[in-house]
Amino acid sequence: MIQIRDVAWRAMTGYDMDAVNAIAGRVHPGFFEAPEVLAEKFQLYRNGCYLFEVQERPAGYMLSHPWKLGSLPALNALLGQLPDDLDTYYIHDLALLPLARGVGAAGKIVSALTKHAVAMGYPTMSLVAVNGSVSFWEKQGFQVEDRPELSEKLSAYEAHAEYMVKRIA
Template sequence: MRFRDVAWRAMSGYDLESVFAIANKVHPGFFEAEEVLTEKHTLYRHGCYILEVAEKPAGYVLSHPYRRGELPALNTLLGSLPEEADSFYIHDLALLPLARGIGAAGQIVAALTKHAEAMGFASIGLVAVNGSVPFWEKQGFVTEDRPELAKKLGAYEDAARYMTKTL
Protein backbone atom coordinates (compact mmCIF):
# COMPACT_ATOMS: atom_id res chain seq x y z
CA MET A 1 0.00 0.00 0.00
CA ARG A 2 1.37 3.43 -0.92
CA PHE A 3 0.32 6.81 0.43
CA ARG A 4 0.81 10.16 -1.21
CA ASP A 5 0.88 12.18 1.99
CA VAL A 6 3.56 10.59 4.21
CA ALA A 7 6.12 12.73 6.02
CA TRP A 8 8.34 12.85 9.07
CA ARG A 9 8.33 16.16 10.94
CA ALA A 10 9.81 17.51 14.15
CA MET A 11 7.85 16.45 17.21
CA SER A 12 6.26 19.16 19.34
CA GLY A 13 4.78 19.10 22.81
CA TYR A 14 1.35 18.87 21.21
CA ASP A 15 2.29 15.43 19.80
CA LEU A 16 3.08 13.74 23.10
CA GLU A 17 -0.45 12.44 23.68
CA SER A 18 -0.32 10.76 20.25
CA VAL A 19 3.15 9.36 21.00
CA PHE A 20 1.85 7.73 24.18
CA ALA A 21 -1.18 6.30 22.34
CA ILE A 22 0.98 4.88 19.54
CA ALA A 23 3.47 3.43 22.06
CA ASN A 24 0.67 1.57 23.83
CA LYS A 25 -0.61 0.14 20.54
CA VAL A 26 2.77 -0.83 19.08
CA HIS A 27 4.59 -1.88 22.29
CA PRO A 28 1.91 -3.04 24.75
CA GLY A 29 4.39 -5.39 26.44
CA PHE A 30 7.01 -2.67 26.96
CA PHE A 31 5.04 -0.08 28.90
CA GLU A 32 6.65 3.27 29.52
CA ALA A 33 4.86 6.01 31.43
CA GLU A 34 3.90 9.16 29.58
CA GLU A 35 6.38 11.20 31.64
CA VAL A 36 9.23 8.88 30.56
CA LEU A 37 8.43 9.39 26.88
CA THR A 38 7.90 13.12 27.42
CA GLU A 39 11.29 13.42 29.10
CA LYS A 40 13.05 12.08 25.97
CA HIS A 41 11.50 14.94 24.00
CA THR A 42 12.33 17.48 26.68
CA LEU A 43 15.98 16.38 26.95
CA TYR A 44 16.72 16.18 23.21
CA ARG A 45 14.15 17.58 20.81
CA HIS A 46 16.56 17.24 17.86
CA GLY A 47 16.09 13.47 17.97
CA CYS A 48 12.27 13.32 18.20
CA TYR A 49 10.05 13.08 15.13
CA ILE A 50 6.46 12.23 14.27
CA LEU A 51 5.43 10.32 11.15
CA GLU A 52 2.24 11.64 9.64
CA VAL A 53 0.10 9.79 7.11
CA ALA A 54 -2.61 12.01 5.66
CA GLU A 55 -1.73 14.56 8.37
CA LYS A 56 -2.47 12.09 11.20
CA PRO A 57 0.18 10.66 13.55
CA ALA A 58 1.12 7.14 12.46
CA GLY A 59 4.50 6.72 14.12
CA TYR A 60 7.31 8.36 16.05
CA VAL A 61 10.97 8.11 16.93
CA LEU A 62 12.67 9.17 20.17
CA SER A 63 16.47 9.37 20.16
CA HIS A 64 19.24 11.16 22.02
CA PRO A 65 22.96 11.16 22.83
CA TYR A 66 24.11 8.42 25.21
CA ARG A 67 27.10 6.17 25.91
CA ARG A 68 28.04 3.19 23.78
CA GLY A 69 27.55 -0.08 25.61
CA GLU A 70 25.14 1.40 28.12
CA LEU A 71 21.40 1.15 28.07
CA PRO A 72 18.74 3.28 29.77
CA ALA A 73 16.42 1.09 31.84
CA LEU A 74 12.92 0.60 30.47
CA ASN A 75 10.29 2.96 31.94
CA THR A 76 12.86 4.99 33.88
CA LEU A 77 13.48 8.73 33.84
CA LEU A 78 17.00 9.70 32.78
CA GLY A 79 17.12 13.00 34.68
CA SER A 80 19.69 14.31 32.22
CA LEU A 81 21.76 13.18 29.27
CA PRO A 82 25.29 12.01 30.05
CA GLU A 83 27.87 14.79 29.70
CA GLU A 84 30.37 12.34 28.24
CA ALA A 85 27.99 10.92 25.62
CA ASP A 86 29.99 9.20 22.89
CA SER A 87 27.18 7.56 20.93
CA PHE A 88 23.68 8.26 19.68
CA TYR A 89 20.80 6.12 20.98
CA ILE A 90 17.51 5.32 19.30
CA HIS A 91 15.22 4.82 22.27
CA ASP A 92 12.12 3.93 20.28
CA LEU A 93 10.95 3.76 16.69
CA ALA A 94 7.27 2.84 16.53
CA LEU A 95 4.98 2.71 13.50
CA LEU A 96 1.30 1.86 13.39
CA PRO A 97 0.54 -1.07 11.03
CA LEU A 98 -0.73 1.25 8.26
CA ALA A 99 2.69 2.96 8.13
CA ARG A 100 4.78 -0.21 7.83
CA GLY A 101 6.31 -1.37 4.59
CA ILE A 102 6.31 2.06 2.95
CA GLY A 103 9.95 2.94 3.63
CA ALA A 104 9.28 5.42 6.43
CA ALA A 105 11.39 3.59 9.02
CA GLY A 106 14.39 3.44 6.70
CA GLN A 107 14.01 7.16 5.95
CA ILE A 108 14.14 8.22 9.59
CA VAL A 109 17.03 5.88 10.38
CA ALA A 110 18.99 7.44 7.50
CA ALA A 111 18.18 10.93 8.78
CA LEU A 112 19.19 10.03 12.35
CA THR A 113 22.42 8.51 11.04
CA LYS A 114 23.26 11.78 9.28
CA HIS A 115 22.43 13.71 12.44
CA ALA A 116 24.64 11.47 14.60
CA GLU A 117 27.51 11.82 12.14
CA ALA A 118 27.11 15.60 12.04
CA MET A 119 27.19 15.70 15.85
CA GLY A 120 30.47 13.75 15.82
CA PHE A 121 29.24 10.49 17.34
CA ALA A 122 31.12 7.33 16.39
CA SER A 123 28.14 5.00 16.68
CA ILE A 124 24.39 4.56 17.14
CA GLY A 125 22.89 2.05 19.59
CA LEU A 126 19.42 0.62 20.19
CA VAL A 127 17.48 -2.32 21.56
CA ALA A 128 15.82 -4.44 18.88
CA VAL A 129 12.49 -5.96 19.95
CA ASN A 130 9.43 -7.57 18.36
CA GLY A 131 11.47 -9.52 15.81
CA SER A 132 13.02 -6.36 14.37
CA VAL A 133 16.64 -7.60 14.25
CA PRO A 134 16.47 -8.27 10.46
CA PHE A 135 15.22 -4.71 9.81
CA TRP A 136 18.05 -3.21 11.86
CA GLU A 137 20.62 -5.44 10.15
CA LYS A 138 19.45 -4.03 6.79
CA GLN A 139 20.12 -0.57 8.23
CA GLY A 140 23.73 -1.53 9.04
CA PHE A 141 23.35 -2.48 12.72
CA VAL A 142 24.99 -5.54 14.29
CA THR A 143 24.19 -7.33 17.53
CA GLU A 144 26.71 -6.63 20.29
CA ASP A 145 27.10 -9.27 22.97
CA ARG A 146 27.11 -7.35 26.25
CA PRO A 147 26.45 -9.71 29.20
CA GLU A 148 26.33 -6.72 31.57
CA LEU A 149 23.14 -5.58 29.79
CA ALA A 150 21.28 -8.89 30.24
CA LYS A 151 19.04 -7.67 33.08
CA LYS A 152 18.01 -4.48 31.26
CA LEU A 153 17.44 -6.36 27.99
CA GLY A 154 15.39 -8.97 29.84
CA ALA A 155 12.99 -6.24 30.97
CA TYR A 156 11.92 -6.01 27.31
CA GLU A 157 11.78 -9.66 26.23
CA ASP A 158 14.04 -12.69 25.98
CA ALA A 159 14.71 -11.97 22.30
CA ALA A 160 15.71 -8.30 22.87
CA ARG A 161 19.13 -7.50 21.44
CA TYR A 162 21.49 -4.56 21.93
CA MET A 163 22.61 -3.47 18.47
CA THR A 164 25.05 -0.84 17.23
CA LYS A 165 26.03 0.79 13.99
CA THR A 166 29.53 2.20 13.63
CA LEU A 167 29.58 5.53 11.78
Protein backbone atom coordinates in the same frame (compact mmCIF):
# COMPACT_ATOMS: atom_id res chain seq x y z
CA MET B 1 6.99 -0.86 -1.07
CA ILE B 2 3.40 0.30 -0.60
CA GLN B 3 2.51 3.64 -2.18
CA ILE B 4 0.56 5.91 0.17
CA ARG B 5 0.15 9.57 -0.62
CA ASP B 6 0.69 12.41 1.78
CA VAL B 7 3.14 10.86 4.25
CA ALA B 8 5.94 12.68 6.07
CA TRP B 9 8.19 12.76 9.09
CA ARG B 10 8.20 16.08 10.93
CA ALA B 11 9.79 17.46 14.08
CA MET B 12 7.82 16.48 17.15
CA THR B 13 6.26 19.19 19.32
CA GLY B 14 4.97 19.12 22.87
CA TYR B 15 1.46 18.97 21.46
CA ASP B 16 2.21 15.55 19.96
CA MET B 17 2.71 13.70 23.24
CA ASP B 18 -0.89 12.42 23.48
CA ALA B 19 -0.52 10.89 20.02
CA VAL B 20 2.88 9.42 20.94
CA ASN B 21 1.43 7.79 24.05
CA ALA B 22 -1.52 6.39 22.08
CA ILE B 23 0.77 4.95 19.39
CA ALA B 24 3.13 3.50 22.02
CA GLY B 25 0.20 1.75 23.69
CA ARG B 26 -0.85 0.15 20.42
CA VAL B 27 2.57 -0.71 18.98
CA HIS B 28 4.41 -1.68 22.18
CA PRO B 29 1.79 -2.99 24.63
CA GLY B 30 4.40 -5.24 26.26
CA PHE B 31 6.91 -2.42 26.74
CA PHE B 32 4.91 0.09 28.77
CA GLU B 33 6.53 3.44 29.38
CA ALA B 34 4.71 6.10 31.36
CA PRO B 35 3.74 9.30 29.53
CA GLU B 36 6.22 11.30 31.62
CA VAL B 37 9.06 8.95 30.57
CA LEU B 38 8.29 9.43 26.88
CA ALA B 39 7.84 13.18 27.37
CA GLU B 40 11.21 13.43 29.11
CA LYS B 41 12.97 11.99 26.02
CA PHE B 42 11.46 14.86 24.03
CA GLN B 43 12.41 17.42 26.67
CA LEU B 44 16.01 16.19 26.94
CA TYR B 45 16.74 16.02 23.21
CA ARG B 46 14.14 17.53 20.89
CA ASN B 47 16.46 17.20 17.88
CA GLY B 48 15.95 13.43 17.99
CA CYS B 49 12.16 13.31 18.23
CA TYR B 50 9.92 13.03 15.17
CA LEU B 51 6.31 12.26 14.36
CA PHE B 52 5.29 10.34 11.24
CA GLU B 53 2.02 11.43 9.67
CA VAL B 54 -0.19 9.84 7.06
CA GLN B 55 -2.57 12.41 5.60
CA GLU B 56 -1.68 14.71 8.51
CA ARG B 57 -2.68 12.11 11.11
CA PRO B 58 -0.13 10.68 13.56
CA ALA B 59 0.92 7.18 12.49
CA GLY B 60 4.31 6.74 14.13
CA TYR B 61 7.11 8.35 16.07
CA MET B 62 10.85 8.26 16.74
CA LEU B 63 12.51 9.04 20.06
CA SER B 64 16.31 9.20 20.05
CA HIS B 65 19.12 10.97 21.88
CA PRO B 66 22.86 10.86 22.55
CA TRP B 67 23.95 8.28 25.11
CA LYS B 68 26.89 6.23 26.41
CA LEU B 69 27.99 3.27 24.27
CA GLY B 70 27.63 -0.05 26.04
CA SER B 71 24.96 1.14 28.46
CA LEU B 72 21.19 1.27 28.28
CA PRO B 73 18.57 3.54 29.74
CA ALA B 74 16.28 1.40 31.86
CA LEU B 75 12.85 0.78 30.38
CA ASN B 76 10.13 3.03 31.84
CA ALA B 77 12.55 5.08 33.94
CA LEU B 78 13.23 8.80 33.96
CA LEU B 79 16.78 9.72 32.94
CA GLY B 80 16.96 13.01 34.81
CA GLN B 81 19.60 14.23 32.37
CA LEU B 82 21.83 12.93 29.61
CA PRO B 83 25.23 11.59 30.78
CA ASP B 84 28.28 13.85 30.49
CA ASP B 85 30.39 11.43 28.45
CA LEU B 86 28.12 10.97 25.42
CA ASP B 87 29.69 8.82 22.70
CA THR B 88 26.86 7.13 20.78
CA TYR B 89 23.58 8.17 19.25
CA TYR B 90 20.85 6.02 20.81
CA ILE B 91 17.57 5.13 19.14
CA HIS B 92 15.18 4.69 22.03
CA ASP B 93 12.00 3.93 20.13
CA LEU B 94 10.75 3.69 16.58
CA ALA B 95 7.03 2.92 16.50
CA LEU B 96 4.79 2.76 13.44
CA LEU B 97 1.11 1.89 13.31
CA PRO B 98 0.29 -0.93 10.86
CA LEU B 99 -0.96 1.51 8.20
CA ALA B 100 2.45 3.23 8.20
CA ARG B 101 4.48 0.05 7.68
CA GLY B 102 5.85 -0.90 4.30
CA VAL B 103 6.07 2.66 2.97
CA GLY B 104 9.77 3.13 3.70
CA ALA B 105 9.17 5.41 6.70
CA ALA B 106 11.45 3.52 9.10
CA GLY B 107 14.40 3.45 6.70
CA LYS B 108 14.01 7.16 5.94
CA ILE B 109 14.09 8.27 9.57
CA VAL B 110 17.03 5.98 10.37
CA SER B 111 18.92 7.44 7.40
CA ALA B 112 18.14 10.99 8.58
CA LEU B 113 19.26 10.19 12.14
CA THR B 114 22.46 8.61 10.85
CA LYS B 115 23.27 11.88 9.07
CA HIS B 116 22.47 13.76 12.28
CA ALA B 117 24.72 11.47 14.34
CA VAL B 118 27.58 11.92 11.85
CA ALA B 119 27.12 15.71 11.89
CA MET B 120 27.20 15.70 15.70
CA GLY B 121 30.44 13.68 15.69
CA TYR B 122 29.19 10.41 17.18
CA PRO B 123 31.17 7.39 15.94
CA THR B 124 28.33 4.93 16.58
CA MET B 125 24.59 4.54 16.88
CA SER B 126 23.03 2.02 19.25
CA LEU B 127 19.64 0.57 20.18
CA VAL B 128 17.76 -2.36 21.64
CA ALA B 129 16.03 -4.49 19.02
CA VAL B 130 12.72 -6.00 20.15
CA ASN B 131 9.69 -7.64 18.55
CA GLY B 132 11.79 -9.66 16.12
CA SER B 133 13.25 -6.52 14.50
CA VAL B 134 16.92 -7.61 14.35
CA SER B 135 16.80 -8.27 10.59
CA PHE B 136 15.35 -4.80 9.93
CA TRP B 137 18.11 -3.17 11.96
CA GLU B 138 20.77 -5.29 10.25
CA LYS B 139 19.54 -3.90 6.90
CA GLN B 140 20.11 -0.43 8.38
CA GLY B 141 23.74 -1.30 9.16
CA PHE B 142 23.42 -2.31 12.83
CA GLN B 143 25.04 -5.45 14.25
CA VAL B 144 24.22 -7.41 17.39
CA GLU B 145 26.86 -6.88 20.07
CA ASP B 146 27.27 -9.42 22.82
CA ARG B 147 27.37 -7.43 26.04
CA PRO B 148 26.84 -9.80 29.00
CA GLU B 149 26.82 -6.83 31.40
CA LEU B 150 23.58 -5.66 29.74
CA SER B 151 21.72 -8.98 30.04
CA GLU B 152 19.62 -7.93 33.04
CA LYS B 153 18.49 -4.66 31.44
CA LEU B 154 17.87 -6.38 28.09
CA SER B 155 15.70 -9.05 29.75
CA ALA B 156 13.53 -6.24 31.16
CA TYR B 157 12.60 -5.48 27.54
CA GLU B 158 11.97 -9.09 26.46
CA ALA B 159 13.69 -12.46 26.38
CA HIS B 160 14.94 -11.97 22.81
CA ALA B 161 16.00 -8.30 23.08
CA GLU B 162 19.35 -7.60 21.44
CA TYR B 163 21.77 -4.70 21.90
CA MET B 164 22.85 -3.48 18.46
CA VAL B 165 25.47 -1.01 17.27
CA LYS B 166 26.14 0.71 13.96
CA ARG B 167 29.63 2.10 13.34
CA ILE B 168 29.38 5.36 11.39
CA ALA B 169 32.80 6.97 11.77
